[in-house]
Amino acid sequence: MINNSKNNKKLGWVITGSGHFFEECLDIMSNLGEFDLFVSKAADEVIRMYKKKKASFPKNTRIFRDTTASSAPVGFFYKNIYHTLVVAPATSNSIAKFVAGISDNLATNIFAQAGKCKVPCIVLACDTEPEHDTKAPSKMVKVFPRKIDLENTKKLKSFESTKVVSSVDDLKKVLSKI
Ligand SMILES: Cc1cc2nc3c(=O)[nH]c(=O)nc-3n(C[C@H](O)[C@H](O)[C@H](O)COP(=O)(O)O)c2cc1C
Numbered sequence: 001m002i003n004n005s006k007n008n009k010k011l012g013w014v015i016t017g018s019g020h021f022f023e024e025c026l027d028i029m030s031n032l033g034e035f036d037l038f039v040s041k042a043a044d045e046v047i048r049m050y051k052k053k054k055a056s057f058p059k060n061t062r063i064f065r066d067t068t069a070s071s072a073p074v075g076f077f078y079k080n081i082y083h084t085l086v087v088a089p090a091t092s093n094s095i096a097k098f099v100a101g102i103s104d105n106l107a108t109n110i111f112a113q114a115g116k117c118k119v120p121c122i123v124l125a126c127d128t129e130p131e132h133d134t135k136a137p138s139k140m141v142k143v144f145p146r147k148i149d150l151e152n153t154k155k156l157k158s159f160e161s162t163k164v165v166s167s168v169d170d171l172k173k174v175l176s177k178i
Contacts, residue, residue, distance in 0.1 A: 006178065009083035011035040012076075012114070014090075014107045017042020019050065020126040020134040020143070021089035024168040026055045028088075028175070036062045036082070038073060040107040042091065049137040064106065071109035077117040084178050085114040088124035088171055092149040095125055099155040120161040122174050125153045128166035 005011075013035055015025060026047075029037070037057065039047075044065060047055060057063070064073040076082070087094070087107070094107050103112040114121050126134075127145035134143050157164045165171050 005033055006083040009081055011178075012038065012082040012085045012110065012119075014038045014040070014085065014087040014110050015043045016040045016087065016089060016091045016094045016107050017044075017046040018089040018091040018126045019046055019136060020132070021124060021168055022046060023050055023135070025088045025124070025171075028168070028172065029061075030056045030058065032058060034058065034060045036064065036073075036076065038064050038106055038110050039066065040091075040094065040105060041066045042093075043107075050135075066106035068106075071103070071106045073106065074109050074113040077110075077113040077119060080117070082114070082119050085110065085119050085121045086124075086171075086175070087111060087121065090123045090125050092127045092145065092152065095123070095127070095152045095156055096148070098123075099152045099159075115159070115161070118161065120163070121159075122163045122165060122171065123156060124165050124168070124171045125156065128153055128164075 017040055097108045098111050103109040127149040131144050133140055153164060156162060163174060165174060
């Protein structure tokens with residue numbers, strides 16, 4: 001189990017609707033200590049399309065779905081309860097919004113407010129290479145991220161207090177050091 005509490009603060013985790021790395025991220029979460037999970041509307045749908053229909057989260061995990069227009073759970077960031085935010089996996093859609101400074105749903109609001117509250121962020125981006133294999137709900141498929149997707153991922157790397165990782169192993173390594 002990864003000990004993810006630090007100075008009485010905990011980890012926040014945003015999951016977005018990416019099939020790529022989805023199951024791997026659920027596996028990592030099942031081995032974490034207490035954390036708060038923020039689920040995008042698309043992630044809530046995608047989770048049902050993959051084999052692991054019932055994700056197992058550690059006891060005391062608080063799960064927030066995207067049900068409010070104002071993304072009310074962002075208020076937690078002003079209570080100073082998180083030491084780090086993880087966004088994993090991060091869709092090309094969410095990354096495009098992150099780099100454009102858009103906050104119009106739960107995932108993008110949590111990312112923006114973490115930044116405004118100076119909470120460091122780790123993002124596992126799906127689109128980091130011009131070509132990759134990914135698991136669709138029923139089979140493996142090839143994906144060719146567009147120039148715009150790769151450029152957005154690159155732009156995100158220049159954000160303050162934001163670490164962009166491109167593999168599950170790198171995410172695990174970074175998590176083990178926080
Ligand atoms: C089965 C399935 C798998 C998907 N996988 C990916 C993916 O690997 N990467 C990606 O960028 N979008 C993927 N999408 C598309 C996103 O879910 C879609 O762009 C959605 O609007 C993202 O919303 P969010 O960023 O708020 O979670 C997938 C959609 C479905 C239905």
